[in-house]
Amino acid sequence: xxxxxxxxxxVDFAPDGFIGEQAEDFLDxxxxxxxxxxxxxxxxxxxxxxxxxxxxxxANIACSDPANTAAGVACQLQEALGGLNAAHATAxxxxxxxxxxxxxxxxxxxxxFRKMAC
Numbered sequence: 001x002x003x004x005x006x007x008x009x010x011v012d013f014a015p016d017g018f019i020g021e022q023a024e025d026f027l028d029x030x031x032x033x034x035x036x037x038x039x040x041x042x043x044x045x046x047x048x049x050x051x052x053x054x055x056x057x058x059a060n061i062a063c064s065d066p067a068n069t070a071a072g073v074a075c076q077l078q079e080a081l082g083g084l085n086a087a088h089a090t091a092x093x094x095x096x097x098x099x100x101x102x103x104x105x106x107x108x109x110x111x112x113f114r115k116m117a118c
Contacts (some may be wrong), residue, residue, distance in 0.1 A: 004057040004066035004100035011093040013051035026088050033080050041069050059105045067100035
């Protein structure tokens with residue numbers, strides 16, 4: 001089936017630049033904004049890897065137009081994540097990338113270990 005994967009990352013993220021709760025507050029806001037924006041249009045947050053997040057569309061939750069939906073989420077996040085810098089007095093850059101096309105989705109191999117990749 002046709003799927004899309006949106007990857008969102010903070011460029012040069014260094015949590016040690018924050019003090020204690022500041023890092024936690026920033027990451028909570030960052031991850032919360034991605035989750036809220038993606039799930040509103042049937043995206044699924046599949047992978048969290050440090051400050052990198054992978055969101056899939058039409059992999060395990062049906063989505064009629066995964067590529068365009070991922071692009072729309074990326075545009076919304078570009079604006080929303082820029083607002084995080086203002087709210088937290090930071091100047092991080094955010095990288096967004098989209099891969100789309102046919103994919104084999106579901107459990108492949110041993111069902112106790114699950115990873116997704118685009």
